[in-house]
Amino acid sequence: MLKYPDAKVIPLGIGDTTERIPEVITTAMAERAKALSTKKGYSGYGAEQGEKQLRAAIASTFYQNLGIEEDDIFVSDGAKSDISRLQVLFGSKVSMAVQDPSYPAYVDSSVILGQTGLYQKDVERFAKIEYMRCTPENDFFPDLSNVARTDIIFFCSPNNPTGSAASREQLTQLVQFAKDNGSIIVYDSAYAMYVSEDKPRSIFEIPGAEEVALEVSSFSKYAGFTGVRLGWTVVPKQLKYSDGFPVANDFNRIVCTAFNGASNIAQAGGLACLSPEGIKAMHEVVGFYKENTKIIMDTFNSLGFNVYGGVNAPYVWVHFPGRSSWEVFGEILEKTHVVTTPGSGFGPAGEGFVRVSAFGNRENVLEACKRFKELYK
Amino acid sequence: MLKYPDAKVIPLGIGDTTERIPEVITTAMAERAKALSTKKGYSGYGAEQGEKQLRAAIASTFYQNLGIEEDDIFVSDGAKSDISRLQVLFGSKVSMAVQDPSYPAYVDSSVILGQTGLYQKDVERFAKIEYMRCTPENDFFPDLSNVARTDIIFFCSPNNPTGSAASREQLTQLVQFAKDNGSIIVYDSAYAMYVSEDKPRSIFEIPGAEEVALEVSSFSKYAGFTGVRLGWTVVPKQLKYSDGFPVANDFNRIVCTAFNGASNIAQAGGLACLSPEGIKAMHEVVGFYKENTKIIMDTFNSLGFNVYGGVNAPYVWVHFPGRSSWEVFGEILEKTHVVTTPGSGFGPAGEGFVRVSAFGNRENVLEACKRFKELYK
Structure with missing residues (x-):
């Protein structure tokens, strides 16, 4: 960010959620918080x-x-x-x-x-x-x-x-x-x-x-x-x-x-998560990130990479055989301004892989995939 | 409670707060919770x-x-x-x-x-x-x-x-x-x-x-x-x-x-605690429990006990020289239905003492003190 102060850096590194918490859940938390000011609550x-x-x-x-x-x-x-x-x-x-x-x-x-x-x-x-x-x-x-x-x-x-x-x-x-x-x-x-x-x-x-x-x-x-x-x-x-x-x-x-x-307050949110509406809402959140995952997987597949994970998890594990994870991480960051995670950070058998997280908003994921396609076409 | 199912047991044992959280603080937490459902928040x-x-x-x-x-x-x-x-x-x-x-x-x-x-x-x-x-x-x-x-x-x-x-x-x-x-x-x-x-x-x-x-x-x-x-x-x-x-x-x-x-959400509450209104509200909460403390101290003092603590803390440390903390705890519980804490539970030098917590609502503290006076008059 110092080197390219105008770059729009897209974080698909750590698995940090980006999508709003469904209202059925935050409403329960807000109500619990407010009730803490009442004698009964x-x-x-x-x-x-x-x-x-x-x-x-x-x-x-x-x-x-x-x-x-x-x-x-x-x-x-x-x-x-x-x-x-x-x-x-x-x-x-x-x-x-x-x-x-x-x-x-x-x-x-x-x-x-x-x-x-x-x-x-x-x-x-x-x-x-x-x-x-x-x-x-x-x-x-x-x-x-x-x-x-x-x-x-x-x-x-x-x-x-x-x-x-x-x-x-x-x-x-x-x-x-x-x-x-x-x-x-x-x-x-x-x-x-x-x-x-x-x-x-x-x-x-x-x-x-x-x-x-x-x-x-x-x-x-x-x-x-x-x-x-x-x-x-x-x-x-x-x-x-x-x-x-x-x-x-x-x-x-x-x-x-x-x-x-x-x-x-968090526990009130957890209880709301497990109500019928909450479970439905959680499936929608999960479904959204799964769509992100598919977009990322399709991108790397279309570029001829061996791609793992993704189907049952919000992480795509992309193989760059013979290359160092950190080197690939650096290349992607330098050339696309997308943050991924070098696979070797998860253990020596992760060497040669890069993890792409599907936790991101749709616009960012699409833009990141566009940049991946330009880099590896 | 099994022995006296109709007894009104008053808990002045563990230091658990009983008074409502000031609204300036819970409002901030409720707002933070609700904002988590918005893109911006x-x-x-x-x-x-x-x-x-x-x-x-x-x-x-x-x-x-x-x-x-x-x-x-x-x-x-x-x-x-x-x-x-x-x-x-x-x-x-x-x-x-x-x-x-x-x-x-x-x-x-x-x-x-x-x-x-x-x-x-x-x-x-x-x-x-x-x-x-x-x-x-x-x-x-x-x-x-x-x-x-x-x-x-x-x-x-x-x-x-x-x-x-x-x-x-x-x-x-x-x-x-x-x-x-x-x-x-x-x-x-x-x-x-x-x-x-x-x-x-x-x-x-x-x-x-x-x-x-x-x-x-x-x-x-x-x-x-x-x-x-x-x-x-x-x-x-x-x-x-x-x-x-x-x-x-x-x-x-x-x-x-x-x-x-x-x-x-808790951190939003903490920040509200440290606003000028929040600090004032915290002092009111602390002041309330300090009044409780004084009521408890005055009670045991009036009964001729050696009483410690209280002035700078919400705990009153009452001496029962020569007696076992657990025995006194049991006596108070049995005869007044007030839960205190036996001093020896905090270490061997606590033997002979009982801790009375000032965390309670006023009605309970007054009622507990009335019962103490009846027991030890």
């Missing part, structure tokens, strides 16, 4: 785990018939915060595995808690983390026969950044792998509403998953809540340590000590 | 550290002329969350000191991070924590000549639960003690607006404190934000490790990895 500390009605609505909306109950849901201020609270729960002595590439918060929070060794520059990895390579060659699902046993397995599906959603069969393998190894899966389903194909939207669709997995999720990408801050974590009561003690009891202790509940 | 991810305008307003309202600048302020979802984020920053290998008695989150978060040894039942303390005894005998300020050197010193003033506010001279001693020992003070000033006497409202009123202290605070008890969730932490850029690296740089890393900013 005022409320102080809520339950650290979230308001009962919201926990029940999350359970029935996203986990109907999956054996997940209201008291398995812990409402939070977002998945990112909960990932770090989970790391505090796990402590510094656990070993962990992550998809490579994946959302950086898993590795970063692990490093901060002291679970890892030093960064090894030659292989671009932190020591003591098991990187599960996910590339087009293995359909973005790790070859579990080559994955070392760890205490914790972070798994994000639909994946950020590759946009790939694991199939039922793949997740069944993952659950069995965790069961065989006595591992806990931290399943990140923050993009589940973007799934179009017949693929699981929750790890709890896999029988037995409740014994080996917990799940973090968020309203951010469904309702444009990136700034409002609201998410949740499911810790099923069937998930137990080897000594039979429920993990949920420990997580409850962490939540009560390290957190004081999500904002009551 | 929508915002996604904000800065993890908080909105620039709010950071500036906090710096100028609470730290004018104290050398604290906008970029030293980290806006959060509350002091409790920030205390745990600070513990993640410090890690498991530090040693810590706490006032005894004090707000349990300091010790609890330290235990969770693995900084302590096991709980020692005989002395009712966790091993490896330095408990700084604060009782009427030492004017609720520790005898620092008997305090062992630790890496971290948690210090809450006005104190929860004793209601005692440290003097300028005492805090000057504390800062010098930290300087001599290379310790970091985590100063909790969540009740600063309740100070009536000429005592510091911030540790940064003490010259040189910016080199040894950081400060956590909150809108909870000023504006009734216990449910809205908004606080802040000040990490001055002058606060450095012994190798010269700024603590703020590490805290910034933690905040960016473990947190995604406070709710934008």
